[in-house]
Amino acid sequence: MAENKQTDANKRWQEKNREHTRYLRNRSTARSFIKKQATHDDIAELEALIADRKKLISG
Helix, strand or coil, X not given: CCCCHHHHHHHHHHHHCHHHHXXXXXXXXXXXXXXXXXXHHHHHHHHHHHHHHHHHHHC
């Protein structure tokens, strides 16, 4: 069974934009973990990591 044109276009886009695709996948995974599985300790650790990252990218 042939895939539809949109599926083919999506695959081509993903192949041309591998880094952005990886970014989107990782972001989705992180959000899902925080929303569905993170414990209080996990969230506290993530907050510290986020604060460090903000300092790093702010300059």
